Amino acid sequence: MSWRDIRRKIRKGMADILEIPGEVALDLPKIILVGNVQVIIENHRGIVEYTDTLVRVLVESGEVAVHGQDLSLRNIMQDEICVEGVIKGVSFN
Amino acid sequence: MxxxxxxxxxxxxxxxxxxxxxxxxxxxxxxxxxxxxxxxxxxxxxxxxxxxxxxxxxxxxxxxxxxxxxxxxxxxxxxxxxxSRLRRRRMLVLGAVMFLAALYTLSSFVWFIEVTGNTKLSDHKIIEAVREAGLYPGVPKWRFEVARIEDEVLKKLPSLSWVGIQIRGTKAYIEVAEKKLPDVTEEKRPTHIVAAKAGLIEEILVLSGQAVVKEGDTVLPGQVLISGEIWPPDALQEGDEATVLPEGPRYVQAKGIVRARVWYEEYGEMPLVEEGCRFTGTEVQRICLKVAGHRIKIRGPREAPFKDYESETKVWQAPQWRSLPLPVEIISTTFREIRPYRVEHSRERALALAREEAEKRIRKVIPDGSKILNRKINVIYTGKKEPLVRVKLEVETMEDIGRLKPFKPS
The missing domain is CATH 3.30.70.260 (ACT domain)
Incomplete structure (x- = not known):
């Protein structure tokens, strides 16, 4: 177990005790789905791939993929991405 | 966002x-x-x-x-x-600015004047007075003061007791209240009090004038009750001839109260089987535009949507420009559905309804403030058997039957 894993474990424990939301303490992505028309991903690290059927977004613990049709990036800001279109699924890789 | x-x-x-x-x-x-x-x-x-x-x-x-x-x-x-696009189209900007300027300047004038509240004085006279005071169509709003114009109009038209002017947009609303002046011409002419309707005199109280009838008399409509012609007490019969002067009568306005019994009679009837038509309350409006003889439907059905209906048509014509009438009319037609109905009444119910009808009629005839002494209801039988109830209502009232009637002194 490396020093980095230990630090992560301690931080998770602290976050659990203090009930601090994960996206604040652990830099986890917060994903909001609005029906099947909009996905808002907060705390992202940039996009990996963008086509009109797939959007892959880099996040702290890997990658989030949004599958769908006619996808468009409604809005991109420093820490927030808003994807619109007909959404079929959201998965973590 | x-x-x-x-x-x-x-x-x-x-x-x-x-x-x-x-x-x-x-x-x-x-x-x-x-x-x-x-x-x-x-x-x-x-x-x-x-x-x-x-x-x-x-x-x-x-x-x-x-x-x-x-x-x-x-x-x-x-x-x-x-x-930058507009910079290339200066004239468009100029037009827009001119439009706004025109809108602003035109809205700072008074263009329309409306008069309300006058009954005796004509609109024209009031508008004329207001014009003289400085408010007329086309005057800029900064050129006059509402309070001063109100004062001036009041001075100019003494028959008004109050004038209120409100400027809303480009329209001036003038509201006036007229003084209630006693009629001067009527005041000076001598009058009789005559009977307005036939009756039996019960009570007579003379305030001014000379009573011609006495209690217990039966009078006919138009008969003089209190005369405005007062003859001097007859000195002739008493005697000495030196005092006999060719004195004429004095003329006054007769005043007084003459109470009389008056009889009214009204007839009411109610068929045992009542048939008629009644509005159902559903109505549909149709709006048509008529341009140069062609009717264009704007809203509503083409045909009346009811089997039985009554229709009401209103025509609104575009205002005339100069002397050219615009060939545009808006015709609004309202269709109101009616439905025939048939009700069978029992004889008692029909009697009550017939009586109610007679009462309703009689109430229209009897003036306010008269005292009803007696009422009698008679069912009329015609001898034939018919699906109809006829009643006759007789009402006896006590009322003031005096009516002023001016006359010319002879």
Missing amino acids: FVLRILAYLFGCVSLIVSGRTLERFINMANSRGIHLWDIKRLGPDRILIKTRLSGVKPLRHIARRTGSRFSVQERMGFPFLI
Whole structure:
């Protein structure tokens, strides 16, 4: 177990005790789905791939993929991405 | 988000078509440098459409060079571009400014005057007085003071007790209240009090004038009750001839109260089987535009949607311009559905209804303030058997039957 894993474990424990939301303490992505028309991903690290059927977004613990049709990036800001279109699924890789 | 869009519009924004192989990297780099991108759409395998602020275009050029992509401006949006476009069309701007100026100046005049509240005085006279005081169609609003005009109109038209002027938009609403003046011409002429209707005198009280009838007399309509002609007490019969003067009568306005019994009779009937038509309350409106003889339906059904109906038509004609009537009319037709009904009454119910009808009729005839002494209801039988109840209502009242009637002294 490396020093980095230990630090992560301690931080998770602290976050659990203090009930601090994960996206604040652990830099986890917060994903909001609005029906099947909009996905808002907060705390992202940039996009990996963008086509009109797939959007892959880099996040702290890997990658989030949004599958769908006619996808468009409604809005991109420093820490927030808003994807619109007909959404079929959201998965973590 | 919405605020950001408005700001983007204010500072100007462009939509760009970016082509290249590593477009994701382009987006990430732009994002990490704080260039706001939105409405990103994929156009092809190596082409995307993006929107960004005007201030972001220069740094994007740098990013494009580093990611090996190219972009071209697709559309320019926002306020700065609007201004530069308008700079090329000076006349359009001039027209817009002139339009606004015309709207502003025209709305600072009074164009219409409406008078309400007058009953005796004509609109024309009031408008004339207001014009003399300084308010007329076409006067600028800063040229007059409402309070001063009100005062002046009051001075000019003594028959008004109050004038209120309200300026709403380009219309001046003049509201007046007239003084209630006693009729001067009637006042001076001598009058009789005559009977307004036939009756039996019960009580007579003379305040001025000379009583001609006495209690217990039966009078006919038009008969003089209290005369306005007062003859001097007859001195002749008493005797000495020296005092006999050729004295004529004195003329006064007769005043007094003459109470009499008056009889009224009214007839009411009610068929045992009542048939008729009644509104159901549903109505449909149709609006047509009539232009030069052609009718164009705007709203509502083409035909009346009911089997039985009553229709009411209102025609609104476009105002005449100079002497040319505009050939435009708006015709609004309201169809009200009616439904026939049939009710069978029992004999008692029909009697009550017939009586009610007679009462209703009689109430119209009897003046307010008269005392009802007696009422009698008679059912009339015609001898034949018929599905009808007829009643006769007789009412006896006590009322003032005096009516003023001016006369010419002979």
